Amino acid sequence: MLQDPDLILQCRQVTKQVTTGEKTLEILQPINLQVRPSETVAIIGASGSGKTTLLSLLAGLDTPSQGEIYLKQQPLHKFDEEQRSAVRAKHVGFIFQSFLLINSLTALENVMLPAELAGDSNAQERALSMLAKVGLKDRAEHFPSQLSGGEQQRVAIARAFISSPDILFADEPTGNLDSKTGDTVSELLFELNQQQGTTLVLVTHDNDLAAQCQRQLVMHAGELTEAVKPVAEVV
Template sequence: MMTTPEVHIKATNLAKSVKVADGSLTILHDISLTINRGESVAIVGASGSGKSTLLSLLAGLDTPSEGEVFLGRHPLHNLSEDKRAGIRAAEVGFVFQSFLLLPSLTALENVTLPAELAGIKDAKARGAALLQQVGLAARADFFPSQLSGGEQQRVAIARAFITQPAVLFADEPSANLDAQTGQKVEDLLFKLNKEQGTTLILVTHNAELAARCQRQYRMQAGRFVNKDNEGLADVG
């Protein structure tokens, strides 16, 4: 007997507008989507299409001008920044193309920082195990400036997974890397997605990377441009 997938993220009629000199500019228009727990989903589109703005709404980094967005049972559209921050700390991981490592901390310290802030007692052991998993155990005491771009991104991935987030958002995770290193980073994201059951949401303009996800939402000028309004495209 087939079980019904558990909805992890649901957005309904999202819109986002910002004030500009001569009035307002709408960045997102009438966005609706549903993502099930454990899925890998790509949000695809050219620069300026609204991908990163949508990611910020789905992750609770920002609130919509209109519409609703739920992360599990949490109505992110109705919550204060403090409450959204608490949810992000407990349930969400991030990987950005610019790595965002703290230069004064070693690789291990960068990885363990979120766990320490969350009060996880075995943060150091967990961080060391993750660095081993991403192939950087020998670089634990290196500072970001002593690491290659690919190594820094792998540190960032280990950091994102240390709190065992329910959902991971990755914004162009391999855009600043050479092809071979980028492939390794992408393989690692999907490996951890599968092994830990983490919902993986990729924001990218890379068609090959997007094709590795179970589904795609394609964006243009702040709207979904898939055939149906839900924006769903099965890709394998």
């Protein structure tokens, strides 16, 4: 496959099958996708349609059964877990529906962690700056259990952006939040995304959130297509 240097993410004929007993489940049909730097892309669809599976493949958290995936021209489909981990550490940020903060660490320590792992000597200073950007500098010493769901997701957003990732993957980033808190979090997410010029690929059930992205893709029964009508009508 010829790689386009103008693309940050590129996949071709990507499939995923899972075998249980004598049955093989086709989770993803052959998928082709191209994403340009700084583009914002939403993947929408019903539960069980394959959205999160695809996101895991694109982010290098899993490998496809067939097909090719390139992230920053790196062939993720050829890499072992150690190699994919190195690509993620250098280029990728994550935001998850369940926040995935480390309960034994304070908000500040959770945000600092990726920068510390990258050897950043200014990790604490940068983490405090990120917490200030998400409006939580005064909660820096609180543990996740002392924070509301919205506050935990804002900490997770700060953690995702501290390393200035080239591409950010978000899996239902407002899924565990009430409508008002979700609106606040999504506004913050897109604001920081624009400030840093990060590429954003998100999975969501929230049509309003998806509509804020430049492009909407629809996942149905493992097949991915471009939305050709208003996103509110798709699912």
